[in-house]
Amino acid sequence: MTKNLSEEQREELLNTLKARFEKNMHRHEGLEWGQVQAKLDANPDKLWSLNEMQKTGGEPDVVGHDQDTDEYIFYDCSKETPKGRRKVCYDREALESRKKHKPETSAMDMVADMGIKLLTEEEYHSLQELEEFDLKTSSWLETPSNVRERGGAIFGDRRFGRVFVYHNGADSYYGARGFRGSLRV
Known part of the structure; x- marks a missing residue:
């Protein structure tokens, strides 16, 4: 199975993630979407995984940033289990x-x-x-x-x-x- 998104899928997912990020700032106070997107752009395999989370109803969102590893942390944030x-x-x-x-x-x-x-x-x-x-x-x-x-x-x-x-x-x-x-x- 290919783990790459088409350009259209990528853009749709990034738009969804950005809108969710901006709507739920209480989940990630002090973080900026531009820095998150830069990490996603550099890691297409991670973007594929986020798409899988989204497709199965998880509504992934950023919930933190690990300063030691410089990684953004996403959790499924759907109200009920996906x-x-x-x-x-x-x-x-x-x-x-x-x-x-x-x-x-x-x-x-x-x-x-x-x-x-x-x-x-x-x-x-x-x-x-x-x-x-x-x-x-x-x-x-x-x-x-x-x-x-x-x-x-x-x-x-x-x-x-x-x-x-x-x-x-x-x-x-x-x-x-x-x-x-x-x-x-």
Whole structure:
């Protein structure tokens, strides 16, 4: 699969990202779009990944800048977990362990295909400090190995005015559970 966007796709995505950036300045106070776009222009593979995030309903936006690495950090900022990434179990091992009613894919397979990373528990909490997300849905989170080794995986959501992180069998999947990703550019 080619990981390049046509000029038309590139321009459409950049316009969408710029409009979202300008509409949601509270997510990235003190940052300027021109500097973000310069990084995107220099990294077409990252722009392709952002397009994959956008196509699956993630509404990616800049949520920070890492001064040490000079990277801009994008998270999925859709109000609910992205529609195009729901009904997936946690990873390939969980998918293969299901005997019946297997989902089409897993969260970890999708993030690998998209060139992004699953949000960690810490990143999910920092996202939830920006706004309220996942009021009706939930999102798989990067799971610590000691939990995954026991067959589990973690996910988060916001209910009753607070953020919860729970566990489930990694092979479970639900219509209202998907995942959120992150990308550094």
